[in-house]
Amino acid sequence: MEDLPVLEIRDLTISRNRRVLVANAALEVARGRTHVLVGPNGSGKSTLLSAVLGLAEFTGSIRFHWRGNGRIGYVPQFFGVDRTLPLTVAEFLALTRQRRPVCFGLGRGQRAALEALLARVGMEGFLHRPLGALSGGELQRVLLANAIDPVPELLLLDEPASGLDESATRRFEELLVEVRQSCGAAVLMVSHDLAQVRRLADEVTLIDRGVRATGSPTQVLGADLAASLALGASYAAS
């Protein structure tokens, strides 16, 4: 049987207020591979991800070839949690894992399951911490825990390391590799950090209002034109 990609995008065009944000994009995300979208600010990377999530209107086709539960895990770029909201990590994770309203407490057996889930992302002991009191890196790990359970077939990450310091970024990357290896999900990730892309990506697609190049990290990031587009002025300076 032909090994179809988990995600297949064809001729995708996304417009907003008569302005074309992404034109005629095509890409495939293969099973068990990490595919990274790179490009300058405003190039349409996150918009493309929004379309995959069903949050943006588009023309063209986005097809999923599921073999299992057809679940998408998602880690957003910004999770604007109100710092003063009295919501613990356990309650946040329980929101999608129990029918019983979380304001009435955790369901039977839920506590142990959530402890085990947090342990997978190195967050043991954080179950009863307020979500708003977590650091950026801790919050990202909780969001990753939320995304990987139940095991997704496709994991979407929108600049998951933005705002993290270098050590937190590396810790997050190690975790991502561990998680991908353990659950075998395909990963589609947006990233600005080209060093990170080289470390993580199997495939890279350069986006700039459409697909400019696609291939291995060496192929895409090696080309001068592609690199300058992906880096943008601010990155070139650094």
Next chain:
Amino acid sequence: MTDLYTWLAAAAERGTLPDAFRYAFFVRGLAAVLLIAPLLGGMSHLVVARRMSFFSAALGHAALTGLTIGLLLGEPLNGAYGGIFGFCSLAALAMVYIKRHSALPSDTLIGVFLSVTLGLGICLLVAVTKRFNIHQVEAVMFGSLLTVTDTDLLLLLGLGLVIAALLARIYNALLLDSLDSATSRVAGVRSGFVDYLFVMLLTAAIIVSIKIIGALLIEAMVVVPAAAARNLARTTRSYLALSVMAALAAGIGGLFLSTRFLVPTGGAVVLVLSSLFFVTLAAGWIRNRIVG
């Protein structure tokens, strides 16, 4: 119900209960408060989490306009539910629809609706006062114990149970949608459905509570309990419990103040509630200084 009122009045005569229990209107008012407080107090933490405080103010003002429309259409002053429910529902649905389909900041949009409904309400109020005594209308604006009937209590109980049951079903989805709409959509939450359902439940809860709290003060009852609870709560569970406790304490305290000093019930309830907010604010500061 008459037997209950007689029994309570006899207990008050004997000195077993406070003197106020001699009056059936007070007992009805107390029953209304005991039903309204958990309902609005419980909903208040979701209102605040969904950043809908200003929306509740707009609904209160829309209720005033709905009342005048109902009265002009021939509804009785003591039961203009058709006008209030019709107009408030229309305003609430329109606000949510435009909020979801426009790029306008929601506070700007709600400000526009608030102005329109209040402007319309004031204009219609002039026509209403030609047929009704302005003091009768004031009772609805500021809340009054005297206007609560047994039918109102049954309506409050029935609707309260339905609202609580529906909220329990969508609670987790509502809270997740309040945190991050993209994450909730990926989790399978139908954002539009929970958004519209919640505003309709909130509208219904506000309408059945208006008689005792008053159209102009109802916003306080759906915002301040959560604000007071937030000063102390650490978990969603304690947030809900403290919100309900604050609303109950304010409701009962306000009722006694209202009968003792002959001031509008709504105003008295809101004053007690506001006091609780400042007390919990201070308690929260002190706790944070001690705990760090």
